[in-house]
Amino acid sequence: MAPALGFLICGGAMSSSQVSYDSQPPQLSGIGFARWIWRQLTSMRTALVLLLLLAIASIPGSIFPQRSQNPLQVNEYYQTNPEIARWIDRASLFNVFSSPWFSAIYILLFISLIGCVVPRTWEHFKSARALPPITPKNLERLEEFHQFSTNWNESELLKHASSELNRRRYRLRTLPDSIGAEKGFIRETGNLLFHLSLILLLIGVAYGSLGGMRADVIVSEGETFTNVATSYDSLSTGGLFSIDDIPPFTITVKKFTAKYDLVTNAPIDYRLDAQVVDEPNKAPRDVVVKVNKPLTFGDARVYLQANGYSPIVTVRNSVGAIVLRGPIPFLPQDGNLTSIGSIKVPDMQPQVGFVAKFLPTFERTVERGGFSTYPEALKPVLDLAAWSGDLGLDSGIPQSVYRINTEKLTQIGLDALSPGQKWELPNGVGSITFDGFTPWVNLQVVRDPGKAYSLVGAVLILCGLLVSLFGRRHRIWVRVSQKDGDTIVQVAGLTRSPGLDEEIRTLVAVLQEKSEIGKEDNVKE
Amino acid sequence: MSKSDLAFLSNDLIYASMAICALAFLVFAYELAWSIRLGEEKTTLTRRQKVIRIAQALTILYFLLLFAGVVTRGLSAGRVPWGNMYEFSITGALAFTLAYLVASLKFEVQWLGILITFASLLTLGTAVTLLYVPSAPLVPALKSPWLVIHVAAAIISGGVFLLANCIAAAYLILEQVEKKRAGARPEWAVRLPKLETLDQLSYRLVALVFPLWTFAIIAGAIWAEAAWGRYWGWDPKETWSFITWVGYAAYLHARVTAGWRGKRAAWLCLIAGSTFLFNYIYVNIWGTGKHTYSGL
Numbered sequence: 001m002a003p004a005l006g007f008l009i010c011g012g013a014m015s016s017s018q019v020s021y022d023s024q025p026p027q028l029s030g031i032g033f034a035r036w037i038w039r040q041l042t043s044m045r046t047a048l049v050l051l052l053l054l055a056i057a058s059i060p061g062s063i064f065p066q067r068s069q070n071p072l073q074v075n076e077y078y079q080t081n082p083e084i085a086r087w088i089d090r091a092s093l094f095n096v097f098s099s100p101w102f103s104a105i106y107i108l109l110f111i112s113l114i115g116c117v118v119p120r121t122w123e124h125f126k127s128a129r130a131l132p133p134i135t136p137k138n139l140e141r142l143e144e145f146h147q148f149s150t151n152w153n154e155s156e157l158l159k160h161a162s163s164e165l166n167r168r169r170y171r172l173r174t175l176p177d178s179i180g181a182e183k184g185f186i187r188e189t190g191n192l193l194f195h196l197s198l199i200l201l202l203i204g205v206a207y208g209s210l211g212g213m214r215a216d217v218i219v220s221e222g223e224t225f226t227n228v229a230t231s232y233d234s235l236s237t238g239g240l241f242s243i244d245d246i247p248p249f250t251i252t253v254k255k256f257t258a259k260y261d262l263v264t265n266a267p268i269d270y271r272l273d274a275q276v277v278d279e280p281n282k283a284p285r286d287v288v289v290k291v292n293k294p295l296t297f298g299d300a301r302v303y304l305q306a307n308g309y310s311p312i313v314t315v316r317n318s319v320g321a322i323v324l325r326g327p328i329p330f331l332p333q334d335g336n337l338t339s340i341g342s343i344k345v346p347d348m349q350p351q352v353g354f355v356a357k358f359l360p361t362f363e364r365t366v367e368r369g370g371f372s373t374y375p376e377a378l379k380p381v382l383d384l385a386a387w388s389g390d391l392g393l394d395s396g397i398p399q400s401v402y403r404i405n406t407e408k409l410t411q412i413g414l415d416a417l418s419p420g421q422k423w424e425l426p427n428g429v430g431s432i433t434f435d436g437f438t439p440w441v442n443l444q445v446v447r448d449p450g451k452a453y454s455l456v457g458a459v460l461i462l463c464g465l466l467v468s469l470f471g472r473r474h475r476i477w478v479r480v481s482q483k484d485g486d487t488i489v490q491v492a493g494l495t496r497s498p499g500l501d502e503e504i505r506t507l508v509a510v511l512q513e514k515s516e517i518g519k520e521d522n523v524k525e
Numbered sequence: 526m527s528k529s530d531l532a533f534l535s536n537d538l539i540y541a542s543m544a545i546c547a548l549a550f551l552v553f554a555y556e557l558a559w560s561i562r563l564g565e566e567k568t569t570l571t572r573r574q575k576v577i578r579i580a581q582a583l584t585i586l587y588f589l590l591l592f593a594g595v596v597t598r599g600l601s602a603g604r605v606p607w608g609n610m611y612e613f614s615i616t617g618a619l620a621f622t623l624a625y626l627v628a629s630l631k632f633e634v635q636w637l638g639i640l641i642t643f644a645s646l647l648t649l650g651t652a653v654t655l656l657y658v659p660s661a662p663l664v665p666a667l668k669s670p671w672l673v674i675h676v677a678a679a680i681i682s683g684g685v686f687l688l689a690n691c692i693a694a695a696y697l698i699l700e701q702v703e704k705k706r707a708g709a710r711p712e713w714a715v716r717l718p719k720l721e722t723l724d725q726l727s728y729r730l731v732a733l734v735f736p737l738w739t740f741a742i743i744a745g746a747i748w749a750e751a752a753w754g755r756y757w758g759w760d761p762k763e764t765w766s767f768i769t770w771v772g773y774a775a776y777l778h779a780r781v782t783a784g785w786r787g788k789r790a791a792w793l794c795l796i797a798g799s800t801f802l803f804n805y806i807y808v809n810i811w812g813t814g815k816h817t818y819s820g821l
Contacts, residue, residue, distance in 0.1 A: 048778055055771035062761035062808070069758065097759045205757070214754075261661055270665045291665040292752050303754040446754045454756065458743045465736050469777075496781065 041108065042115025050109040057105055061096035064088060068095065110202050117195040124188055131173040132182035135477045142477075142492035144504040149486040150515035157489060160514050161478045164507060170476065178479035183472070187497065190467025197464055201457030208450025210238040213246070220310045220327040220440040224252040227297075227445060245447065247297045250277045252284075256307060256439040260375050265335060267375070272304050272441055299449055306442035308332045308339055311358050311382050312435040315345050318428050323347045329440045330358045331402045336372040342404045343384075343432070344391055351391045352429060353404045357383040358437065362416075370416065382417045382434045386425055472497040476504060478511075489515075531601035532660040536653075538594030539615060542587050543649050546642050549583035552576060553639035561713040577635055584638055587645075588622045595619055601660045607676040608663045610809050614652035617805075618645045620684030628688065632726060633718050640691045671748035678741035679766075682734045683801060686773070689730035690798035693791040696723040700788060724787055727794055728780055735773050742766055765804035772797030 040046060065073035074094050078085040092099030139145060150157070154177070162172055162179055170181035215232040219225045227249045229235060237243075252275040259269040272289040278297060289295055295302040310327035317323050323345055330341030343354040361374035362381035370383045387409035392399070399405065415423045417434035424431045476493040491508055493500045556576040595615050599606035606612045625641045628634050663672075700720060703710055710717075718726070745766070750756040757763060776793045779785040785793070 044782070048775060051771055052775055055768045058759065058764045058767060061759050062764040066759070069760065263659065264661050266661060267664055268662045269668075290668075292669040292671075292748075294751060294754070301754070305754065444754050448755070451750065451756060455747070458746065462736060462739050462743060465739060469732050469736065 038115065041112050043112075044116055047109065047112045047116050050105060050112055054102075054105050054109060057102050058096065060093050064093045064096070066094060066096065068097065106202070110199070113195060113199055113202075117192060117199065121192050121196065124185075124192055128185055132171055132180040132475065134173070135175060135178040135180050135479055139477055139479055139490045139492040142494055144501050145490070145492040146504060146508045147488065147490050148508070148512060149483070149488050150512070151486055152515040154480040154482070154487050157480055157487060157511065157515060158478065161507070161511060164510050165476065165478075168503070170474075177481060178477060181476045181478075183474050184497070185473070187468055187471035187473040190464045190469075190471055192464070194461055194464030194468055197457045197460035199457075201454050201461065204450040204452070204454030204457055206450065207453060208238075208448040210240040211245075211450065212446070212448045213237040213241050214447075215445045216305070217443050217445070218329045218440050219251070219253045219443055220329060221253050221256055221438040223327075224250055225443065226250045227300075232445070241447075246445075247300055248279055249297050251275070251295075251302065251443065253441060254286075256441050258307060258375065258439070265374060270304060270307060300445060300447040303444040303446065304441055305444045306332075308337060308440055308442075309358050309360060309377065309380075309437050310440045311341070311356070311437045313343060313382075314433040314435055315343070315348075315352070315430065316433075317348050317430045320431075323430070327438050327440070329401075330356070334372070335375065336361070337375040338370075338372040341402050342400075344393065344404065346391055346393050348430060350388050351393075352425070353387045353391050353406075353409060354432065355385045355387065355404050355406070359383065377437060380419060380437055384415050384417065384423065384432065385411060386413045386415075386429075386432075388412045388429060472499050474500050474503055476500075476507065478507075528601050528603070528660070531597050535594050535597035535601055535660070538590055538597060539649065539653060542590035542594055543646065543653070545583055545587040545590060546646050546649070549580050549587055550639065550642035550646060552580035552583060553642060556580060557639060557713060560716075561711075577638075580638055581629070581635060584622065584642060585626065587642070588619070588626060591615065591619050591622070591649075598660060602662060604663055605673050605676070607672060607680070608661070608667060609656075609658050611652050611656040611658055613676075613680070613805075613809075614648050614656055616680050617683060618648040618652075620680045621645065621648070621687055624681075624684045624688045628730070633722075634692070634726070636717055637688075637691060637695070640695070641688075644687070644691070666752045669748055669752065671744060671751070675741060675744040675748055678737055678744060682738040682741055683805065685730055685734040686738070686769075686798055686801055689727040689734075690795055692723055692727040692730070693794040693798075696720060696727065696791045697788065697795075699723070700791075720787070724790065727791065731773055731794065732777060735777060738766075738770060738773065742770060761808045762804065765800060765808055769797060769800045769804060772800050 065077060067074050074085075077088070077094075088094060092101070096102055136142065140147075158174070158179060162174065165172060165179070165181040168183070170183045173180040213235065214237075215235040217225055217232050225231060227246055229243055229246065253272065254275055255273040257269075257271045257273075258267060260266065261268055270291055274287050274289060274295075275284045276287050276295065277284045287295060289302070289304045291304055294304070308330055309332075310329045312327045313324070314322060315324040324343070324347070328341055328343055330339035332339045337360050339358040339360075341356050341358065343356055345352045345354075357370055359370050359372040359381045360377040360379075361372050362370065362379045363373045364370045370381065387404065387406055389409035392405050392408060412429065413423075413426050417423055417432075419434055419436045422431055422433040472495075474493055474495045474497070476491065479490045481488045481490075489511060491504055491511075493504050556573055559576070560573060595606050595612075598612060598615070602608065607616060622641060622645055625634070625637060629637075695717075699710075699714060699717065702714060703720070745763070746756040749758070749763075772793075776790065776797055779793060780790055
C-alpha cells in the first residue's frame with residue numbers, strides 16, 4: 001500500500017502531510033528550531049492560510065479611501081473625523097497595500113511558496129524518470145477493482161495488457177506476476193507550473209515597484225514638456241530606480257479635443273495631438289494619444305490621464321505694467337468641469353491673490369453659487385475673489401497651487417469675467433484681464449520594468465491551471481495468479497481525476513475479449 | 526430603424542422576456558406544488574414531466590427574447606451592450622440562463638429551473654427599476670477591444686459561478702431535509718439528483734470556469750495597463766475580484782488536496798460566490814474606484 005498511499009497524497013496538489021512534523025515545536029535550540037520554523041512556513045497549509053489572509057487583508061483597502069488612489073478623500077476623512085482618521089492612519093489603513101502588515105503577509109507567502117514548490121519541482125523531476133510503483137498487495141482495496149478468471153496463459157495475458165496500456169500511452173513497470181502503469185504526469189507538471197508562475201508574477205510585481213517610477217505633469221495646450229526629473233509636478237520612484245533611467249524625450253501638446261454626449265454630458269472621446277522628439281537632435285514626429293493608446297518610449301509609457309482648463313489671465317500693477325501673464329491650470333471638481341484654482345501675484349505691493357472658479361458653461365443659483373452645466377466651454381466665465389496682503393509664499397511651507405491661504409489676506413472685491421473682460425481692482429491696486437482659456441492635459445509617465453515578467457507569469461499561471469485541472473492522472477495495476485488451473489486476473493487503479501472507471505472498464509473488456517479468443521484457440525488444439 | 530427606435534424595441538423585448546420568465550417560473554412552481562401534494566405516483570410522473578417540458582420551453586422562449594433585447598440594446602448604442610450596470614445585469618441574466626440551458630442538456634438539472642427563473646426575474650426586475658439608464662455611447666476608457674474580451678469572460682464566469690452556487694445551495698437545503706427524515710427524502714425531492722451528484726456538479730462547474738475567471742482578471746490587467754497606466758492598482762473592483770479568485774482557489778484546493786466534500790465544500794463555494802455578488806453589487810453602485818460604470 002505504501003506507494004499507492006504516496007500517490008494519493010501528492011495526487012492533485014501539494015500537501016502538507018508529505019512532510020510529517022509535530023504541531024508542537026521541538027525542545028531543540030538553534031538549528032532544530034529554525035528547521036521546525038522553516039517546515040511550518042513552507043507547508044502547503046501555511047501557504048493557503050497566507051493566501052486567504054492576503055485576501056482578507058485587502059478588504060480594508062476597498063473600504064477606506066487609499067492615499068495611492070484618492071488622496072483628496074483621505075484629506076476629507078481627516079477634516080470630518082480628525083481623531084478617528086489619526087487612528088486609522090496609525091494602523092496604515094489609508095495605505096493598506098504598502099503597509100507593514102500587508103507586506104509581511106505577502107513576503108511570507110512568497111517565501112512559503114518558494115520553500116513549498118521548489119523542492120517539489122525537484123522531486124517531480126526525479127520521479128518523472130522513475131518507474132511506476134510496485135503493484136500493491138491488495139488490489140481489491142483500490143478503486144474500480146475488477147476480477148475475472150480465464151484459462152488463458154498468464155504471461156500472454158500480461159503481454160496483451162502491456163501492449164494495450166502502451167497504446168494508451170501509459171508508462172509501465174513489468175513484474176513477474178503483474179504490471180504497474182501510470183499516466184498523466186502532466187497534471188502535476190501543470191500544478192507546479194502554476195505555483196512557479198505565481199512566484200514569477202510576484203517577482204514581476206516586486207521588480208516593477210522597485211525599479212519603476214511614476215510621475216505626473218500638467219501641460220497646457222501649446223506648451224512643451226521635457227522628460228527630466230525637474231519638470232514633473234509629482235514623482236514617485238522605487239528603491240532601485242536611477243534617475244538616468246528616464247528617457248530624454250520631449251512632448252509638445254499641440255491640440256487637445258474632448259467630445260461629450262449632449263444628453264448625459266459624459267465624455268465620448270479624448271484626443272491629444274502632439275509632437276514628439278524621442279531623443280535630442282532627432283527629427284520630431286506627430287502622434288495621437290488617446291485614453292487606451294499611450295505613447296511608448298523604451299520601457300516607459302506616457303498616458304493621457306486627465307484634463308481640464310487653464311484660464312489665461314494678464315495682471316497689471318498700479319502703473320499698468322504686466323506682472324503676470326499666462327495660462328494657469330485649474331482643478332476640475334465635477335463631470336461638468338467646474339474648476340477651482342488660484343492666481344497668485346507675489347510681485348505686487350502689497351501682494352495680491354485671486355481665489356478663482358472657472359465655469360466652462362456658466363450657471364448661477366442662489367443655493368449653489370456659480371457652477372458649470374456642461375463640460376465644453378459654451379459660456380465660459382471666470383469667477384474671482386481678490387485678496388490683498390501676505391500670500392505666505394516666503395514662509396517655506398509648501399502650498400497648493402490651486403488654493404490660497406487667506407489667513408494674512410483681506411478680501412478687496414468680487415467679480416465674474418467673460419473672455420476679453422478686464423476688472424479694475426479697487427483702490428487702484430491694478431487690474432486683471434481674462435484673456436481666454438486653453439485646455440490642459442495630465443500626462444502620466446510610468447516606467448515598470450517588471451510588467452513583462454508579470455505578464456509571462458500570468459499567462460503561465462493560466463496554462464498551468466488548465467493543465468492541472470483538466471489533465472488526467474491514473475494508475476492502473478494488472479495482476480495474474482493461478483487458482484485451480486484457471487488464471488485469475490485482477491485489475492484496479494488509483495486516481496484523483498474522473499475517467500478511471502472508463503479506462504479500466506475498456507481495459508477489462510479488451511482483456512476478456514482477447515482471452516475469449518485465446519480460449520477458442522486452446523479448444524482447437 | 527433609428528437608434529432610439531432600437532432602444533425602445535430593446536426595452537419592450539426585455540419586458541416581454543420578463544413576462545415569459547414569470548410564466549415559466551409559475552409553471553415550475555405549479556409542478557413543484559403538484560408533486561408535493563400528489564407524491565410520486567407513476568401516472569402523474571409522466572404528466573409532470575410534460576409540465577416540466579412546458580416550463581423549459583418557456584425558459585427557452587424567455588432566453589431568446591432576452592437575447593434579442595440585449596442585442597438591440599447593443600445596436601441602439603452602436604457598441605457591445607456592456608457599458609453600464611443595467612447592461613451588465615441583463616447580459617448577466619442572459620449568461621446565467623444560458624449556463625442553465627446548456628448544463629441541462631448534459632446533466633439532470635431541469636429541476637433547477639425554478640431557482641433560475643426566480644433569480645433571473647430578480648436580476649431583471651432590479652435592472653429595469655433601479656439600474657436603468659438611457660442608451661448612450663461609451664466613456665473613453667471603455668473604448669477598447671478588451672471590453673469585449675474582459676467583460677465577456679467576466680460575465681460568463683459570473684453566470685457559471687452563480688449556477689454552481691445555486692447547486693451548492695440546493696445541496697445544503699436537501700442535505701438538511703434528508704437529515705430531518707433520517708436519510709429519506711420527501712416525495713417532492715425523490716426525483717432530484719443524489720446529494721453526491723450535486724456535490725460533484727457544483728465542483729465541476731467551478732473547476733470548469735475558474736480558469737476563465739483567471740483569464741478575465743488577466744485580460745482586465747492588460748487592459749488596465751493600457752488605459753490607466755498600471756496593470757494592478759488595488760482598485761476596489763480589482764481587490765474584490767482577487768478575493769473571489771482566492772476564495773474559489775481555496776475551494777478547489779480544499780476539494781483536491783484536503784478532500785473536502787459535501788457541507789463544508791458547499792459553504793466554501795457559497796462564501797466565494799457571495800464575494801462575487803458583493804463585488805458586482807456593492808462596488809459597482811457604492812464603490813469609489815475606477816470601475817463605477819453603473820451611471821447612477
